[in-house]
Amino acid sequence: MLNKTKVSDPLLYEIVGKELERQKHNIEMIASESTVPVEIMELSGCIFTNKTLEGYPGKRFQAGSHVADELEILANKRGMELYGCDHINIQPYSGSTANYAVYAAILKKDDKVMSMKLDQGGHLSHGSKANFMSRFFNFEHYAIDKDTEQIDYDGLEKQAKEFRPKLIIAGGSAYPRLIDFERIAKIAKEVDAYFMVDMAHISGLVAAEVVPSPVPYADFVTSSTTKTLGGPRAGFVMCKKEYADKLDKGVFPGSLGSMHLTTMAAKCWLFEYAKSEKFRSIMRQIPVNAKHLAKELENYGFRIVSGGTDTHIVLVDVRNKNITGKEFDDALDYVGITVNKNQIPFDPEGPNVTSGVRIGLTSVTQRGLREKEISEIASIMNEVAENVNNKEKLDELRERADKLIEDFPLYSDEDLKEIM
Ligand SMILES: Cc1ncc(COP(=O)(O)O)c(C=O)c1O
CATH class of the missing domain: 3.90.1150.10 (Aspartate Aminotransferase, domain 1)
Known part of the structure; x- marks a missing residue:
């Protein structure tokens, strides 16, 4: 190579x-590392690197896109089959940018968001003070129970009813336990909030049905592809059918520029390999x-x-x-x-x-x-x-x-x- x-x-x-x-x-x-198959390296450096492209298949801003269209359509199909979701967007460059795309899709400045505390297992891109997203949205963090060191669902429910967020986020980078997605989805519904799961860490385990999938419960599911999924340095995001247009606009032009077709090719290969x-x-x-x-x-x-x-x-x-x-x-x-x-x-x-x-x-x-x-x-x-x-x-x-x-x-x- x-x-x-x-x-x-x-x-x-x-x-x-x-x-x-x-x-x-x-x-x-x-915990965020994996050893990727050689095909991932090959495709991450393949000829698609020469192509600049924005938009979506059939609605591109640059000519010469028909082959890339084929790639994106195939990758989307494989991703949707793998996770059984209504809609997928594989343009995000990483897990963080997948999260920003959802914020761009559904939030307005100063909207309220609830997420897990960073020092209790959350992630920087979920509104930590150190991350610039905290300047645009009003984040409040829910905590874990001191005794069980697992999410305090009753506390989360009480807090959501008082705070009335527009979005509740579940998922994190240092949370070793299963998350009750169904329970948080119910809470989100009760307070009329969107529910997003960031499954960056567990997306390989979800793909292999080793842990429960958030897809049936969450309005949006984001992920990076480098962790248990063992793929290229990239991300993707899925959503329920009714939010597909919103999400696509949130990805492009909402938060990203031209797509990285090389890692998109690697994701396409990965989504098929993950079924093996x-x-x-x-x-x-x-x-x-x-x-x-x-x-x-x-x-x-x-x-x-x-x-x-x-x-x-x-x-x-x-x-x-x-x-x-x-x-x-x-x-x-x-x-x-x-x-x-x-x-x-x-x-x-x-x-x-x-x-x-x-x-x-x-x-x-x-x-x-x-x-x-x-x-x-x-x-x-x-x-x-x-x-x-x-x-x-x-x-x-x-x-x-x-x-x-x-x-x-x-x-x-x-x-x-x-x-x-
Ligand atoms: C829960 C979670 N979300 C998002 C990210 C960011 O992913 P990326 O590094 O692909 O931007 C991480 C990375 O550690 C993570 O743990």
Whole structure:
């Protein structure tokens, strides 16, 4: 794939090669990451990159669009089949822009929106103060229950009845449990609000029917394609039939410019691949591995937020080990296990230090790791936590981690020839 770059820009080729080596030897456990099939890389750089296009099939602003029309129509068809939705728009560049497209479609300046708190599992694009959307809309955040560390649905209902939002958002980036979409949809209906689910993290698990789908309950469902779905760096959004026109206008011209036809081609391939038994069996194993890791870490004395997981995410409170999330994240990175420091609900520490880490099981499951290897990872993690400042011990653990991942190649030799 990079034969020409190798000659024309050896320095850049070397940097890409270094990243490949890093990924090969690393145990990647960042919850938003995945290891994509080579076709995704091929299509993400395919000839469609030369084409500029705005609008929709049959209503384009540029000539020469008939082949791209074919692509977009096929991708839409495959996406709609995969999720059983009334309408899909696959033009969003990412999960965040998919969310902005829904806001553009249905909200006016200063409209009220309710979403999950960022430090309790929500996402920046759901109206965090740090995100510019908070300047245009009036966001209020619902919380999780302090005891169960799961969404406080009664509290959400009470708050919605008082606040009367125009939109309620469910879904987040560090919420390991199932969300009762039906219940929130009912609340939204009662207060005459739209209901949007951001399923960015779980869209692969939803596609494989491993977790319940929000599609029957939500007016709008947004997603990125990079997380459990394991696709290109992009997004998409679905909606009920009656909102199709509104949504399409919210995407273009409402919030985006010309479409990225290359990642659209990759999404087209992905939506078909996600129907395969190969994809579905990986998705089934992900929560099995995640539950196993949660149990093992709990046995080593870590506290698991919400007491477990139903998805690919394990959120770990590391305070029992007398370390911070940042210290644990740094030490794990040193031994070749990448996770991210993450605030836990009601965290006394700020986002740069944190009391927890978020661990994702997608990439390791794609590489073929099962319960036996997850037990070894948990054991290494525990020793890392107890030796964050002991370089000699960390070096030993680095060897153990490398030995473990060596048997589970990132890509086959044949694929590696394609990649570089
Ligand atoms: C719930 C949620 N929504 C949206 C996003 C943003 O997706 P992207 O990075 O594709 O813009 C993320 C990313 O972490 C996420 O967790």
